[in-house]
Amino acid sequence: MRAFRFLSLIMFHTVFAFSSSLSPLVASGDEGMYLFNDLPTQQLKADHDFEPSEDWADHLRLSSVRFNSGGSGSFISSDGLVLTNHHVASDTLHKLSTPERNLIDDGFLATSTDQELKAPDLELNQLVSIEDVTKQVNDAVDSDASAEDAAEQRRAVIARIEKASKDETGLRSDVVTLFGGGKYHLYRYKKYTDVRLVWAPETAAAFFGGDADNFEYPRYNLDATIMRVYEDGKPAKLDHFLKWSRDELTEGELVFVSGNPGRTQRIFTVAALKFLRDDRMPYVLDYLRRKEILMQQFGLEGGEQERRARDELFGIQNSRKAYTGMLAGLQNPKTIATKRGREDRLLQAISEDESMQALASAWEDIERIQAENREMLGKTVSLRSTLFEIAMQIVLLTAEDAKPDEERLKGYTDSARESLLQRLLSPAPVYADLEQVKLADELSRQIESRGAEDALIVEILRGRGPRERAAELVTGTQLADVAARQALIDGGLAAVLASDDAMIELARTVESEYRRLRKRNEEIEERERQAYAKITQATTAIEGTGGYPDATFTLRLAFGTVKGYQEGGQYVEPFTNFAGAYQHGMDHAGQKDFDLPKSWMENKAAVDLDTQLNFVCTADIIGGNSGSPVVNRDGELVGLIFDGNIQSLTSDYVYSDEQGRAVSVSGVGILEALRSIYGAGDLADSIGK
Incomplete structure (x- = not known):
């Protein structure tokens, strides 16, 4: 549990995230992470002689x-x-x-x-209300749309819903995807x-x-x-x-x-779990071990360096131990066997019902998508450096601001702006020596991944080695100064395009590749979402409508x-x-x-x-x-x-x-x-x- 903050960071930047919205999960015993607007009252009454009242649940929420x-x-x-x-x-x-x-x-x-x-x-976010907006989202997506078009249509309607809610209530408004796209809920939060x-x-x-x-x-x-x-x-x-x-x-x-x-x-198919076991988790563990050694070596340079690296090293070590345990669980043959047993029972039931037989293709779709996930594994231009991330977000923010709200990338819409600016304008200290070490290592990883003669790598390095280039980038940026960030944001796209700040120039260099990879990932996620929606439909028909959706950090x-x-x-x-x-x-x-x-x-x-x-x-x-x-x-x-x-x-x-x-x-x-x-x-x- 300790590992979450670091895990979420590396999952976004080094391994493209899987769809977090999957089929209903039928609980047994004390299993279940239940929605506050769909609590298991009957189960609690039957198993524990307790029936939570609406006031009890609202107060706890x-x-x-x-x-x-x-x-x-x-x-x-x-x-x-x-x-x-x-x-x-x-x-x-x-x-x-x-x-x-x-x-x-x-x-x-x-x-x-x-x-x-x-x-x-x-x-801090306090969940004030939940509203079902499933029909609004689904009605905005054409039934015959390609995965690319469907992803754009879905992103646009979600942005419209979030903006309208934010304008009306003043509350942070997030549309959350549940049950494989079977449901979409609008969560409104009071922010502190x-x-x-x-x-x-x-x-x-x-x-x-x-x-x-x-x-x-x-x-x-x-x-x-x-x-x-x-x-x-x-x-x-x-x-x-x-x-x-x-x-x-x-x-x-x-x-x-x-x-x-x-x-x-938990609702991943056997094929998806095998990808986790054989590809994704080993990749992440290798990444974590590399970063653990990097932070340890930096900390050995002195007491102050040890203090500066300590929080990040702590997260890395906990993530490494957590992933080791998770991988061990997947490597236990019983885990896959248990999942395969349920999957086989579902597919058998589908084969015996002519009205559902077309849904069986969803499992094949998921299996094919794993090959694409494998191809995308580790492909990123996000460099794990605070200064670079600030630069990248400023470049994206100013570019997205020039677009209509519904066409912007997720995280850069009007409804997300306040939270984004709070992070971008944080006065938290940024340590140049630590930034330089992290950036040099990330540049080395990019060379290993893409090849030293890759055109983008050549453009990034400008004829220098990773350490030399990292030093040049860190000393050539003003982004450690909050006022410099504010000036670029206030100046908008014109100021960003005119900037000679070294880190902004680097972010501009990789922007098109960042967008290409992100768009590719969104297309894969949309196809996964559609496939899991079919699995949701089949699972609900066979096992009933009870249960809970996979977790979504809500x-x-x-x-x-x-x-x-x-x-x-x-x-x-x-x-x-x-x-x-x-x-x-x-x-x-x-x-x-x-x-x-x-x-x-x-x-x-x-x-x-x-x-x-x-x-x-x-x-x-x-x-x-x-x-x-x-x-x-x-x-x-x-x-x-x-x-x-x-x-x-x-x-x-x-x-x-x-x-x-x-x-x-x-x-x-x-x-x-x-x-x-x-x-x-x-x-x-x-x-x-």
Whole structure:
């Protein structure tokens, strides 16, 4: 779960994303990431004797937030406090840190609102409403349109819907594709862009056990951070926030998770899963290993270099471990066999129903598309550098601004403009030495991928080697200065075309190839969407209309029970406590990642060692759920999702509650740490009020 922010970045820039909108998934047991406007009320009543009311669901939805950096959170007080994971907040902690103030290592506590630190570019989204716009979208796409034309028509109508909603309501408006294009929902969000840091523990406490313990259990992590949202320069006044349970959980207790799972591929065909197993995931793992070594080597140059690279290295290492686990799951023959069994049953049922036989071709279409996905794998001109990404987005923004809104690229429409500008004009520091190292490596990768004599490579390098060219680009750009970015945006396309900024020139050089690859990807995605829409139709006819769509980094409700599991012939208890954390550190004495911070050691005598610290449950989560609140039947916060165990890493494509578990920080554990370790009793007292 920790890996989501980095994973989402590399998936967009190095591996073109699959369609995230697939067929209905029929749930069993505690499986399911349910839409808030289609909750499994009958299943909850039958299995758990609980029936959520409309008020219960609305309150939980409005108390939940999405982080634009990748992750989830929740409102926990009437005056704007927000709870999320330390690792979700780490991007902000990194940007707020300096050589003199290392928030990653030392943590932070504001004892008054005037001490709270403003995040440079963080946006939180509160889901206000959901509207079904399926008919509007489908009516705008010609039934006989080519994949290219259909993609353009669909993009245009979605842009019109989003713009009309934004103009009417003032809310961020996103059309979300669900069920393979079977449904399109308009999600309206209230945005909070003034977000300030209130409290964060040391990384030694938040990521206690380091890489060795990551995705494992038992765990002893305080992976939590508290922020606050402001409006008009004052702490926001909220009607919806979560009360905080002061009671410890019991085994077997029913709990709910409200968060934003990133992407799942559970309805992928066997052919699509084989592509993941044999091509995409090995490619990504190679990429991650390369970047891990690069960041490690940069960090060895000195203490300040280590600090600058730390957040990115952390994300890379977590992504590498997550992908290793996911690939291992796909390489287990049982996974493909299970998927093939369901696929064979569906195809058999289709063959016996003359009215559906034409739908069988969808599986063949998906198989053919995998060859094209394989061909496109790794083809990109996006260079993983902050300065280059800023340049590329400015070049695209000014060009798209010259077009009618409905013809613009996704992400550059009027409805998306505010969020885009907040990112582009972020005052977060950009480190030239780190940028140069990353850019040089990306230029080397481009040479390896396209060939040294490729015409575009020759034009990019201008007769220089990757290191020399990277140095020239970084020293020749002014884009580290926010004012320079603003001037280009204000000047529009004319200013961009006239600019001699080295990074802008590079972005202009690759723009046409970027657009070509993006258009090609959209065509493939459209054909996948159409094929999966047929699979949706067949699956719904055979298995019914119940279930849930694949995850889309939008708000979902999952549920499960607090429950241990068997591993290696041993029963793994569902709970850990503070005593276990101190013992765990002693058991690994001499290993740096198991050194509890000074604050924990100095205040050990004050801590109630029996207090629950972490727990596991069977709720269905994936990356993006990091920071999700865990609530009880009364809607009170009892925990904070921060990870899954190693057995849960196959959840992207198959759910199992035999051993797979979601891992949370206990709500009572957070309160105990605030009071007994961090001297933040006033903050603890204000939570839930």
